[in-house]
Amino acid sequence: FASPSVASILAGIRAAAATQTDVKTTGILLVVKNYTGDRLNFGMACEMANQEGIPCRLVVVADDCALERTKGITGARGVAGTVLVHKVAGAAAVAGKSLDEIVTLVDSVNERIGTLGVALDAVTIVGAETVNDRLDDKTIEIGLGIHGEAGLKQSPLLSADDMAKEMITTIRNYGRTVKADDGSSNVVPLFDKGDELCVLVNNLGGTSNFEMSILANSCVKFLEDSTTFGCKVTRLLVGSYMTSFDMHGASVTILNLSGASEELVTLLDAPCDAPAWITCDVWKSGESRTSGTERPEVVVAETGKESVNLPPVTLENF
Numbered sequence: 001f002a003s004p005s006v007a008s009i010l011a012g013i014r015a016a017a018a019t020q021t022d023v024k025t026t027g028i029l030l031v032v033k034n035y036t037g038d039r040l041n042f043g044m045a046c047e048m049a050n051q052e053g054i055p056c057r058l059v060v061v062a063d064d065c066a067l068e069r070t071k072g073i074t075g076a077r078g079v080a081g082t083v084l085v086h087k088v089a090g091a092a093a094v095a096g097k098s099l100d101e102i103v104t105l106v107d108s109v110n111e112r113i114g115t116l117g118v119a120l121d122a123v124t125i126v127g128a129e130t131v132n133d134r135l136d137d138k139t140i141e142i143g144l145g146i147h148g149e150a151g152l153k154q155s156p157l158l159s160a161d162d163m164a165k166e167m168i169t170t171i172r173n174y175g176r177t178v179k180a181d182d183g184s185s186n187v188v189p190l191f192d193k194g195d196e197l198c199v200l201v202n203n204l205g206g207t208s209n210f211e212m213s214i215l216a217n218s219c220v221k222f223l224e225d226s227t228t229f230g231c232k233v234t235r236l237l238v239g240s241y242m243t244s245f246d247m248h249g250a251s252v253t254i255l256n257l258s259g260a261s262e263e264l265v266t267l268l269d270a271p272c273d274a275p276a277w278i279t280c281d282v283w284k285s286g287e288s289r290t291s292g293t294e295r296p297e298v299v300v301a302e303t304g305k306e307s308v309n310l311p312p313v314t315l316e317n318f
Helices: 006-018 036-051 081-094 099-110 160-174 209-224 262-269
Strands: 028-033 056-061 113-121 139-142 153-156 176-179 185-188 196-203 232-239 248-256
Touching: 006 028, 006 036, 028 036, 028 081, 028 099, 036 056, 056 081, 056 099, 081 099, 081 113, 081 196, 081 248, 081 262, 099 262, 113 160, 139 160, 160 209, 160 248, 196 209, 209 232, 209 248
Parallel strands: 028 056, 196 232
Antiparallel strands: 113 139, 113 248, 139 153, 176 185, 196 248
């Protein structure tokens, strides 16, 4: 859980640059989660790369909504929303966008994204002599960091519906910063009623697919309920995108697509062959979500008579 060294980062930049035909016209983008050690080391490596003639830019992702904006000087942590930043930046690079154009797109993603996690068990680092017993069997922690950092608060166990409500409400209220025409900045809710959203439900490492599906269903139902927000979750991603060893928990990331450029949405939808990139549901049009349609139960009448007569099964030479 420590940042790589400046030398290692610089070696990676050089290796990536060596694969490009003309790196001076393309460049290298560093996507860094907002942690002090990462910002320091990646920042120094970025400066050294530029001094060597390798065009290099650095963008910082700070999507965690667990801590108050006024708390501390480091700002929000970078968590699972970074995955969506990588997706858009990677698709833009494949499409031939310039380094400056990619940075502009990434900034747009950063401006409209928020994440919050919940853990039933904290992470135990590989090689530790004892198991991390920060949380007991009846306690969860809302906003626990991916490295085990303290979260927003601890709580008694909640149902999936209540977890979804707690996380989504906190993310929305944390809000996003928008700039006015006069240059001032205001914090507004991350999304409003009726907005189009991309929701990523991330497995933090030790959560079963069964639990993940239940939580994802609760999130979609809460967001799309006309009595709450009436939003449209047009893109739903559920899987292990950013894990923390064996942490039993999940995080929810919301990217507001309303008002986003068509280019950003197209890049988000671009094909991707990364093994962990799983698109659970894409709902672009229509009055009802196909995957949310409950099929009626098929009732078979009991006539008491066999409709098909088949010979008994026999196994020969067994």
